[in-house]
Amino acid sequence: MHVLFVHKNFPAQFGHIASYLIKKHGFRCSFVCELPSGVFDGIQRFQYKLTGGATKTVHYCSRTFENCVWHTHGVYETMKAHPEVKPDLVVGHSGFGSTTFLADLYDCPIINYFEYYYHGRNSDLDFRPEIPVKELDLLRSRTRNAMILLDLQTCAAGYSPTQWQKSLFPVEYQPKIDAIFDGIDTNIWHRRSVPRKIGDREIPAGTRIVTYVSRGFESMRGFDVFMKVAKRICDARKDVIFVCVGSDRVCYGGDMQRISDAESYRDHILKQDNYDLSRFIFTGRVEPNQLADIISVGDLHIYLTVPFVLSWSLMNSLACGATVLASDTAPVKEMIRHGENGLLGGFFDVDRLTELALQVLDDPAAYRHLGEAGMHMIQENYSLDKMLPRMLDLYERTLNQHRSR
16 A cells, blocks of 8 residues: 655654554555655655745735645646656645645545635634734635635545534535544653753752743734733742743744834734743753653643644643643634643633633642643543544545545
């Protein structure tokens, strides 16, 4: 059995399933992406190159589709140049449109990973009323789905990480989509007994540690709200430090288009109040094992997001047994039940979030059972051991249906 995975990055969401198929089931796996060709962990990697992209002369609302076309054409030309590759199944991320033209190259089923379907209203776009939505961005929310709709039409099946994310797609296509999370590697993400250190900095006994993790520091992941809560915690207690893990960049949304007083959104937010930065450790991006250590020494983990794609960081923190305080937004509420395996507060309710945080910091041991419950939930429902067989089942069902046509 030969599976061809498609994504602009490598290994992205497909590294674990590819390794599982090779090592446990003897599959052959190939991968086409923008990174250089070669063989990595038994996966044959092919590089596609973009030879163009949307320019300023392309209508603003059409640029996402234009870029997707360049991606899928690059994938098509690369794989056409390798006729020796004859996959039985193609699996690819729909967000970049990369699999679309492969339907005309291979006589095999395509399974798409459907991460998000854009909406202009009652969505991530307009969730924060203090951030005005530009009219063209509202209109673009429709056209951003153009390639996704083509993939929904072309694919044999698909899957989405959460039930909520699946529910965003048009009702007529939802029967094609299973809800299957990527899976958490509990060999890495588990509670660890490690020294109370962040990098080379030793944390004195009795000092409370609050962690915050995000790919980038930005409004969509509530960095500004987190800092407001942190400021109030600092004012209430002198024994708390904050460890913020992530890159000083904006990965989603248009924060940088709205500010002019700083080179980054983080710096912009830090200018909004008198923060005691000696109590904040900004680590930058760290490797998974180091991040698991950081989460494990924390007394409280804060996760905030507008309604958007589920972050691996939330699931990783739950897997590490952290006491998690999160925003009561979708799809977080699909994973955390208030008072059972974590705590939930309104995204905009700084008073309530601060109150809940201080309750935990007053007596972390009294809330440790929440972390235990979160860790158990991941192990039982969202670990790789649970998710990878479900993905394989989807692959096999799709192949069998194709062969029985």
